[in-house]
Amino acid sequence: MMLDMVHDIQAAYRKLVDSMSRPGTISDLSDEAGKLEQVQGCLPATYIAALMLLDTEVTFKVVSEREAEVTHLLSQSTYAKDAQLEEADFIFILRDAAPGYLHSAMEAAKIGELTDPHSSATVIIETESVTCGTKLRLSGPGIQSTAKAEIHGTEAWIDIRAERNAEFPLGLDLIVTDTSHRILALPRTTQVVKEEI
Template identity: 40%
Template sequence: MVIDQIHDLQQVYRKVLNSMSRPGSISKLNNMTEKLEDDFPCNDAFFLCALTVLDAEVTFHVVASEEKKARLTEIISSYTMSRVAPVDKADFILLLQDAPEYQVEQALIECKIGNLRDPQQSATWIIESALLTNSSGLSLSGPGINGVQHLQTGINQEFWQRRNEKVNEYPLGIDVILADFSSQVACIPRTTAVTITEVV
């Protein structure tokens, strides 16, 4: 890996922050992902997002097939010094495309949403997506969006229905970072209203 752990990851952080402040807007990480030489069990944009936000002060939990879960957990721990935690205690949930549906549903039920005193003590989800586009699938509205923003994530509607249940008592909830195989990222914070416009 020839990523500059300071300069390049700062750029990734700025892109993620920009996408979080403008929900549904898609940012490109090509300049950074093309520097990755290793073969990871996730897409490159996903890996860079995880590398950027995880450190020794936070915990994470991987939701994926058993083989990928073991490998990604080892890699993330090694690169970031972040600690593995049960899903109900993890600061970050790392969700890969091949995760069994029942595990995804269970993680959504159990993950942290914070409390009224400390709403920031909630889980941020980093999700591997096939392809992000600003076409129909989800309609987003709320702070940082002028009117309505459309986003196609390739993630099934059950996930978004469950996500909506987790954020219906603001400021409690979860934040979502999406990363696709074309080195793109988009974010959906808990403040964003998500309407499902078609089966995705």
């Protein structure tokens, strides 16, 4: 069975909206990912996120050792245009990106303007797992009191995200995808603190 570009992408999008509106909620894109043919260069959940989010009206940037290959794939699939990091509406930071690239990409990403806060970037980050790793405590809109999350990999993004999101409504929205086709969203309104062990 092949991925239905209308019904399956709409179903995946509803899951993403659920994760965005209730930060800490992990959505499973396994049903949609199982219908994909072999995807080269990025995780299936990342590719599905690209199909949901990219179109002819937006720009994107891929940060990866396989940047040219994945950029071509996303351009061909969505007709979105590749852009410089500082101008991109969506930034895809893949698992094979060199250490430090996540930090520098988040430093360079646009956070919008007070007259147009929606002109900010959404950063999509690939990781091994969104169910084990650095333990995080989340708070803010959409969360009763606090929620917990775990993300495998570097913790460097936590501080830079807090800096870039300090002047609400400006800031970056984050979407994290993993190797098990799961997705976790951290909107700019969500406060993220590393839990001390």
